[in-house]
Amino acid sequence: MKKYNVAILGATGAVGQEFLNLIEERNFPFANLKMLASKRSAGKKLQFMGKEYTVEEATEDSFKDVQIALFAGGGASKVFAPAAVKAGAVVIDNSSTFRMDPEVPLVVPEVNPEAISKHKGIIANPNCSTIIMLMALKPLYDISKIKRVVVSTYQAVSGGGKEAMAELEQQVDDIVNGREVTANILPGAALNKHYQIAFNLIPQIDVFQDNLYTKEEMKMVNETKKIFDDPDIRVTATTVRVPVYRSHAESVNIEFEDEVSVEAARKAIDAFPGAVVKDNTDEQEYPMPLFTSGKDDVEVGRIRKDYSCENALNLWCCGDQIRKGAALNALQIAEYMIQHDMIK
Amino acid sequence: MKKYNVAILGATGAVGQEFLNLIEERNFPFANLKMLASKRSAGKKLQFMGKEYTVEEATEDSFKDVQIALFAGGGASKVFAPAAVKAGAVVIDNSSTFRMDPEVPLVVPEVNPEAISKHKGIIANPNCSTIIMLMALKPLYDISKIKRVVVSTYQAVSGGGKEAMAELEQQVDDIVNGREVTANILPGAALNKHYQIAFNLIPQIDVFQDNLYTKEEMKMVNETKKIFDDPDIRVTATTVRVPVYRSHAESVNIEFEDEVSVEAARKAIDAFPGAVVKDNTDEQEYPMPLFTSGKDDVEVGRIRKDYSCENALNLWCCGDQIRKGAALNALQIAEYMIQHDMIK
Numbered sequence: 001m002k003k004y005n006v007a008i009l010g011a012t013g014a015v016g017q018e019f020l021n022l023i024e025e026r027n028f029p030f031a032n033l034k035m036l037a038s039k040r041s042a043g044k045k046l047q048f049m050g051k052e053y054t055v056e057e058a059t060e061d062s063f064k065d066v067q068i069a070l071f072a073g074g075g076a077s078k079v080f081a082p083a084a085v086k087a088g089a090v091v092i093d094n095s096s097t098f099r100m101d102p103e104v105p106l107v108v109p110e111v112n113p114e115a116i117s118k119h120k121g122i123i124a125n126p127n128c129s130t131i132i133m134l135m136a137l138k139p140l141y142d143i144s145k146i147k148r149v150v151v152s153t154y155q156a157v158s159g160g161g162k163e164a165m166a167e168l169e170q171q172v173d174d175i176v177n178g179r180e181v182t183a184n185i186l187p188g189a190a191l192n193k194h195y196q197i198a199f200n201l202i203p204q205i206d207v208f209q210d211n212l213y214t215k216e217e218m219k220m221v222n223e224t225k226k227i228f229d230d231p232d233i234r235v236t237a238t239t240v241r242v243p244v245y246r247s248h249a250e251s252v253n254i255e256f257e258d259e260v261s262v263e264a265a266r267k268a269i270d271a272f273p274g275a276v277v278k279d280n281t282d283e284q285e286y287p288m289p290l291f292t293s294g295k296d297d298v299e300v301g302r303i304r305k306d307y308s309c310e311n312a313l314n315l316w317c318c319g320d321q322i323r324k325g326a327a328l329n330a331l332q333i334a335e336y337m338i339q340h341d342m343i344k
Numbered sequence: 345m346k347k348y349n350v351a352i353l354g355a356t357g358a359v360g361q362e363f364l365n366l367i368e369e370r371n372f373p374f375a376n377l378k379m380l381a382s383k384r385s386a387g388k389k390l391q392f393m394g395k396e397y398t399v400e401e402a403t404e405d406s407f408k409d410v411q412i413a414l415f416a417g418g419g420a421s422k423v424f425a426p427a428a429v430k431a432g433a434v435v436i437d438n439s440s441t442f443r444m445d446p447e448v449p450l451v452v453p454e455v456n457p458e459a460i461s462k463h464k465g466i467i468a469n470p471n472c473s474t475i476i477m478l479m480a481l482k483p484l485y486d487i488s489k490i491k492r493v494v495v496s497t498y499q500a501v502s503g504g505g506k507e508a509m510a511e512l513e514q515q516v517d518d519i520v521n522g523r524e525v526t527a528n529i530l531p532g533a534a535l536n537k538h539y540q541i542a543f544n545l546i547p548q549i550d551v552f553q554d555n556l557y558t559k560e561e562m563k564m565v566n567e568t569k570k571i572f573d574d575p576d577i578r579v580t581a582t583t584v585r586v587p588v589y590r591s592h593a594e595s596v597n598i599e600f601e602d603e604v605s606v607e608a609a610r611k612a613i614d615a616f617p618g619a620v621v622k623d624n625t626d627e628q629e630y631p632m633p634l635f636t637s638g639k640d641d642v643e644v645g646r647i648r649k650d651y652s653c654e655n656a657l658n659l660w661c662c663g664d665q666i667r668k669g670a671a672l673n674a675l676q677i678a679e680y681m682i683q684h685d686m687i688k
Binding site for chain 2: 148149150152154172173175176177187191192193195196199200201202203204208211212213221234235236238240242243244245249251253262281282283284286287288289290301302303304305306307308309312314316318
């Protein structure tokens with residue numbers, strides 16, 4: 001099997017670490033592997049598949065001979081993606097930088113793989129909440145066009161990175177041991193004010209826009225249109241951080257053009273690769289973030305007719321934010337390109 | 345000031361204890377106070393306002409000379425409400441037993457106080473999530489008729505009683521100390537299966553109905569129609585338990601008959617007694633359950649135009665489940681009746 005030179009930008013973060021887990025787990029065909037990060041992490045040693053790697057500081061010259069560059073996300077993408085493309089690499093970028101760029105495909109491999117072939121060096125990985133929602137919506141969309149979606153999210157702290165996960169753990173530890181609780185990361189490390197997430201909910205993810213929505217909420221609106229290649233699909237979102245470690249959950253109300261029965265919805269979702277129906281009210285079975293963490297599949301349940309609207313359903317879905325919501329989806333894009341011999 | 349003989353049924357539970365806190369805090373004009381509970385709690389001593397009370401086992405004979413009977417909720421209501429009414433008391437009942445009975449007013453005093461006068465001995469306190477949502481919706485409904493509501497809840501463990509609160513605490517303590525975690529209460533003590541709530545979400549509150557909704561979800565649908573006295577208002581709900589101690593939060597999407605601007609909505613909510621607007625995106629101000637716990641007001645924020653639907657808004661509200669969601673609302677009903685000389 002052909003093997004590829006891979007670089008991971010942000011190798012020491014939560015998504016970067018998951019890239020490594022998945023590369024090993026999925027036997028991803030890598031030849032050389034470069035671990036890149038910011039200056040702060042450069043020099044760190046990482047053990048991976050029996051070998052020690054030294055994290056290198058990412059520079060514009062880091063991508064010589066790299067064929068696949070997996071970018072874990074963040075502001076570095078803007079600087080290094082053009083450099084990596086120039087060096088001949090395909091960049092699969094988990095940041096929001098290029099997602100709405102009309103020249104850049106925005107891809108969930110199970111949903112719109114056909115978009116990949118249009119790439120010009122960069123392929124964008126969608127927002128985690130968008131990916132998880134679309135894994136539930138795509139099989140339904142294939143039954144009937146979707147007119148409108150009202151979604152409320154319950155997002156794990158992993159979306160705020162390793163630091164946010166550590167902060168939740170620290171806050172809980174402080175509370176249990178009667179110490180004062182501090183908050184320095186959520187709702188966003190770069191923001192002015194921070195709030196305790198332990199035993200709390202923060203209805204802000206990312207910064208606010210002029211239209212009073214957060215950037216996260218507008219990502220769900222705009223990315224859904226782009227991935228479905230359907231400018232008419234209407235989405236409204238409320239995104240909320242919850243004290244859960246790593247799986248996101250979403251309450252989704254969907255209005256269809258035609259009727260979609262609960263039975264048809266269940267059947268379609270279960271037949272869809274990467275999605276699993278967990279929906280048995282008699283047995284109290286439904287998706288819960290504690291039990292989807294570390295798993296690849298997005299679980300969908302609580303599928304039921306919405307009696308308040310014609311041709312509408314409610315559902316509840318859960319997926320691991322770091323896996324399908326980030327690293328797994330990106331790696332699946334790379335795997336698709338390898339299978340279709342799209343990597344030079 | 346006239347004083348009244350009061351009995352509290354379920355005095356040792358979470359809502360019962362909050363009745364006591366509020367009676368003291370609000371100088372509720374009580375003469376004699378009877379603490380009633382099940383056999384299991386009978387004999388317990390309770391300190392209240394410098395006096396010791398002995399909890400008595402509730403029997404059908406417990407309500408002699410009682411004028412106001414505050415029922416904290418649960419199955420006991422069905423047995424004892426008729427007995428209390430027969431003895432001449434007005435029963436304000438926090439259970440779901442009588443809520444949909446056409447003979448029983450279902451009341452949020454700020455929303456439909458006019459219903460109180462139709463009582464025949466029992467007045468029902470609505471479901472906690474319904475109360476908190478309607479405190480945000482009523483001022484908006486007064487601007488324009490509401491056509492449809494899509495609500496997703498984020499409900500605190502206090503809704504499962506003292507035992508559920510203690511279980512979350514225990515689970516977190518076990519996790520922090522590396523002990524095995526057990527689950528015996530949520531999603532409902534009487535159910536067959538129980539799930540960990542710490543760092544998890546449980547999309548089931550109360551039992552499932554044949555239509556695949558939970559009883560909790562259908563309470564929000566049906567109680568809203570009754571309280572607004574509007575059979576045409578359409579509501580669809582997804583109710584979810586979250587690892588928060590005592591305040592509920594709700595993401596509410598509202599479709600109006602006429603346009604309601606964000607500004608008009610804010611103004612109306614702020615002018616409404618018992619509701620407060622907390623909505624300043626520049627200052628990262630919005631309702632959070634950690635900060636509404638122990639407070640009387642329902643806080644409303646994240647008010648914004650829904651661009652996916654004509655004449656629609658999104659909002660986010662938080663309120664203390666044990667206070668406005670239960671004990672406070674019930675006590676406000678009693679206070680209204682006292683003010684209007686409706687208690688014999």
